[in-house]
Amino acid sequence: MATDTGELTGVRIDKLTRRFGDHVVLDRVDLQIAPGEFVALLGRSGSGKSTLLRALAGLDYDVAGDGELRIPDRVSVVFQDSRLLPWRRVLDNVILGLRAPNPRERGAEALAEVGLAGRERAWPTELSGGEQQRVALARSLVGEPELLLADEPFGALDALTRIRMHGLLRALCKRHQPAVLLVTHDVDEAVQLADRIVVLDGGRIAVDIRPGLPDSRTPRDPGFQEVRELLLRALGVTS
Amino acid sequence: MATETFSVATRPRSPVPAVRRARRRLGPGRPLPYGRLLGPALLLALWAAASASGLLDPRKLSAPWAVARTTADMISTGVLQEHVLTSLTRATAGFLIGITAGLALAVIAGISRIGEALIDGPMKIKLAIPTIGLIPLLILWLGIGELFKIVIIAVAVAVYMYIQVYAGLVGIDKRYVELAEVQGYRRSEFLRHVVLPGVLPQFFVGLRLSLTASWLVLITVEQINALSGVGYMMEQAQQYAQTDVILVGLAVYGIFGFLSDALVRVTERRVLSWRRTLAS
Ligand SMILES: Nc1ncnc2c1ncn2[C@@H]1O[C@H](COP(=O)(O)OP(=O)(O)O)[C@@H](O)[C@H]1O
Ligand SMILES: [Mg+2]
Numbered sequence: 001m002a003t004d005t006g007e008l009t010g011v012r013i014d015k016l017t018r019r020f021g022d023h024v025v026l027d028r029v030d031l032q033i034a035p036g037e038f039v040a041l042l043g044r045s046g047s048g049k050s051t052l053l054r055a056l057a058g059l060d061y062d063v064a065g066d067g068e069l070r071i072p073d074r075v076s077v078v079f080q081d082s083r084l085l086p087w088r089r090v091l092d093n094v095i096l097g098l099r100a101p102n103p104r105e106r107g108a109e110a111l112a113e114v115g116l117a118g119r120e121r122a123w124p125t126e127l128s129g130g131e132q133q134r135v136a137l138a139r140s141l142v143g144e145p146e147l148l149l150a151d152e153p154f155g156a157l158d159a160l161t162r163i164r165m166h167g168l169l170r171a172l173c174k175r176h177q178p179a180v181l182l183v184t185h186d187v188d189e190a191v192q193l194a195d196r197i198v199v200l201d202g203g204r205i206a207v208d209i210r211p212g213l214p215d216s217r218t219p220r221d222p223g224f225q226e227v228r229e230l231l232l233r234a235l236g237v238t239s
Numbered sequence: 240m241a242t243e244t245f246s247v248a249t250r251p252r253s254p255v256p257a258v259r260r261a262r263r264r265l266g267p268g269r270p271l272p273y274g275r276l277l278g279p280a281l282l283l284a285l286w287a288a289a290s291a292s293g294l295l296d297p298r299k300l301s302a303p304w305a306v307a308r309t310t311a312d313m314i315s316t317g318v319l320q321e322h323v324l325t326s327l328t329r330a331t332a333g334f335l336i337g338i339t340a341g342l343a344l345a346v347i348a349g350i351s352r353i354g355e356a357l358i359d360g361p362m363k364i365k366l367a368i369p370t371i372g373l374i375p376l377l378i379l380w381l382g383i384g385e386l387f388k389i390v391i392i393a394v395a396v397a398v399y400m401y402i403q404v405y406a407g408l409v410g411i412d413k414r415y416v417e418l419a420e421v422q423g424y425r426r427s428e429f430l431r432h433v434v435l436p437g438v439l440p441q442f443f444v445g446l447r448l449s450l451t452a453s454w455l456v457l458i459t460v461e462q463i464n465a466l467s468g469v470g471y472m473m474e475q476a477q478q479y480a481q482t483d484v485i486l487v488g489l490a491v492y493g494i495f496g497f498l499s500d501a502l503v504r505v506t507e508r509r510v511l512s513w514r515r516t517l518a519s
Contacts, residue, residue, distance in 0.1 A: 059417055077421040087436040087513040097422035123513055
């Protein structure tokens with residue numbers, strides 16, 4: 001499955017099919033993601049976004065299907081819930097499983113990057129929802145992944161916290177340059193964050209666009225509006 | 240004020256007070272200091288008063304001071320220590336063997352499907368049969384010696400331990416298993432940092448149930464069939480209507496039951512210290 005060519009590989013998905021019983025959720029999906037590319041995956045609820053992401057994460061051993069996947073060696077996942085082990089302190093959560101010299105220093109650096117310097121010894125339950133999700137981001141980036149998979153990582157956060165997390169995620173991805181596949185059902189979030197947006201519909205990639213918006217984009221820009229309209233139409237929401 | 244909404248129709252509404260009254264509290268309020276000791280102290284006082292006034296027949300229940308005197312006598316002659324030591328040895332041996340067996344069975348059933356198929360059914364059946372019910376059979380198999388007593392305590396303990404720890408293992412949060420997979424935890428890291436902490440709360444529940452069970456079975460077997468131990472001591476006292484000795488026995492059981500539970504409680508609080516942040 002994973003190939004190690006020594007250089008940055010990106011992601012290559014060929015004719016990926018996944019089904020639950022008779023229900024074909026992914027129908028020969030082809031998708032490539034270049035190294036460092038930030039892709040948002042949109043789709044209606046139940047369209048198979050999570051199924052695709054879990055296939056890339058290697059978490060779908062019980063699911064029927066075929067196809068070919070080529071993914072980098074270092075893959076990390078951010079879930080919708082922060083999924084911190086409640087019985088381990090914040091820093092220990094970040095570095096558990098990290099195989100690198102000086103894990104504690106690296107973990108502390110990663111926490112500082114997400115604005116949580118000094119909270120290393122806190123218990124996860126002592127943090128707010130947004131802070132917990134920032135710890136999860138630190139945990140997923142501390143191993144310098146080549147591919148970052150995120151399944152509605154901000155879905156459980158309030159609107160204000162979500163806006164701050166958008167800025168943070170963009171800054172982190174600029175610095176660490178992983179390929180990113182961000183699953184979301186929020187069109188604005190997709191346009192705000194991604195270089196490229198794909199829409200999953202009927203088990204296939206229905207839309208695949210690179211809006212080419214500037215880095216400092218806001219929903220008021222005409223370009224932003226245009227992409228937004230297009231995506232909403234693709235999702236079957238006409239305004 | 241919410242309390243007035245009912246009475247609007249029947250009574251002219253009083254003018255709304257300028258200062259809002261504090262809401263009436265429905266919970267029981269703050270606990271009394273040392274409140275837990277109040278009940279036992281009252282009982283003791285009643286008991287002493289009834290004995291002193293002659294209301295209480297000493298053949299039915301000895302006076303508190305008589306019990307104290309008997310205790311001192313039994314300690315000075317060494318009789319009490321001997322019985323207590325015998326009982327403690329039985330309880331501890333049965334308890335430790337039971338804990339080990341219960342844990343081992345739970346782990347086998349928890350990590351292997353074959354183990355689960357072979358072990359879980361019999362354990363659930365055993366749970367439905369009170370351990371005391373096994374006494375006749377075990378006496379036939381093992382005689383009435385020490386082995387029988389230790390085995391029957393171990394059986395009771397093992398079942399409680401098994402049920403709790405197995406439920407804990409099966410109930411490990413699948414989300415953490417996924418996390419361990421994507422974060423590339425080693426098997427040892429997974430066991431130590433995901434499985435073990437996940438099971439510990441259930442383990443402690445099992446430990447406390449096991450303690451209760453081991454005391455209960457111990458008392459029963461010592462009163463049915465023994466030549467030494469606290470239960471035997473009480474059984475003998477009954478033959479000679481020595482209510483003071485019976486009370487000494489009950490006190491001993493009470494003290495050891497309380498101490499062992501307290502020990503588990505303290506250990507649990509230290510080991511599960513991360514949980515305190517949830518409660519506060
Ligand atoms: N474990 C499963 N068993 C059966 N059906 C499933 C399972 N997981 C997902 N599905 C079905 O697959 C479809 C896609 O699910 P999912 O990928 O979670 O959608 P999305 O993330 O886009 O909302 C849904 O119809 C869902 O009911
Ligand atoms: Mg989903």
